[in-house]
Amino acid sequence: DTGVSQNPRHKITKRGQNVTFRCDPISEHNRLYWYRQTLGQGPEFLTYFQNEAQLEKSRLLSDRFSAERPKGSFSTLEIQRTEQGDSAMYLCASSPYTDTQYFGPGTRLTVL
Amino acid sequence: AQTVTQSQPEMSVQEAETVTLSCTYDTSESDYYLFWYKQPPSRQMILVIRQEAYKQQNATENRFSVNFQKAAKSFSLKISDSQLGDAAMYFCAAGAGSYQLTFGKGTKLSVIP
Numbered sequence: 182d183t184g185v186s187q188n189p190r191h192k193i194t195k196r197g198q199n200v201t202f203r204c205d206p207i208s209e210h211n212r213l214y215w216y217r218q219t220l221g222q223g224p225e226f227l228t229y230f231q232n233e234a235q236l237e238k239s240r241l242l243s244d245r246f247s248a249e250r251p252k253g254s255f256s257t258l259e260i261q262r263t264e265q266g267d268s269a270m271y272l273c274a275s276s277p278y279t280d281t282q283y284f285g286p287g288t289r290l291t292v293l
Numbered sequence: 294a295q296t297v298t299q300s301q302p303e304m305s306v307q308e309a310e311t312v313t314l315s316c317t318y319d320t321s322e323s324d325y326y327l328f329w330y331k332q333p334p335s336r337q338m339i340l341v342i343r344q345e346a347y348k349q350q351n352a353t354e355n356r357f358s359v360n361f362q363k364a365a366k367s368f369s370l371k372i373s374d375s376q377l378g379d380a381a382m383y384f385c386a387a388g389a390g391s392y393q394l395t396f397g398k399g400t401k402l403s404v405i406p
Contacts, residue, residue: 214393214394216394221398221399222398222399223297223384223386223396223397223398223399224338224384224394224396225396226393226394226395229393237393272338274338280326280343280388281328281340281343282340282388282394283340284330284337284338284339285337286336286337287337
């Protein structure tokens with residue numbers, strides 16, 4: 182069990198650019214979650230996959246955001262036309278068929 | 294829909310002493326779960342303890358225990374024999390259904406040597 186991994190750990194981009202983050206869940210965890218955490222706040226739910234199916238999306242996930250989980254393994258989160266308000270820590274978590282979620286280290290995005 | 298409120302933005306405790314972090318929640322679900330997560334500075338979120346709402350018995354994990362008051366919708370975390378490594382942000386969270394978690398804003402715990 183190597184834990185949830187996320188890449189890159191840090192990303193600095195200019196406003197208007199596209200960025201993509203990757204999450205590798207714990208092996209055999211069928212549920213995968215994305216959260217966003219801004220400074221001084223708790224994480225906020227973005228989206229949820231069960232295997233390869235995206236089952237829930239938060240209203241926070243605007244049409245500039247898209248997430249995929251091909252083959253039910255790793256997941257990617259893409260942000261198109263980044264804005265300064267997108268600057269945050271993006272957290273990924275995975276879970277087996279239970280309620281407990283295990284978090285990765287996060288990707289810190291800075292939009293200049 | 295769920296809401297989680299942590300009313301203490303910051304707390305401090307002397308090393309080896311006991312501290313209690315407060316959390317209240319609201320949910321329309323009848324079957325739900327409650328969690329405390331720890332987030333050390335620049336490090337990832339770690340599960341501290343979980344509580345199943347249908348269980349009356351309070352969960353414990355070594356030096357960590359909860360006081361779960363279901364009628365009052367209260368879920369506080371007690372840390373006994375505080376250690377320097379306990380210094381972190383602590384988040385209370387609630388989950389139900391597909392288990393997406395709703396987090397509070399966190400409490401920053403400082404441990405004084």
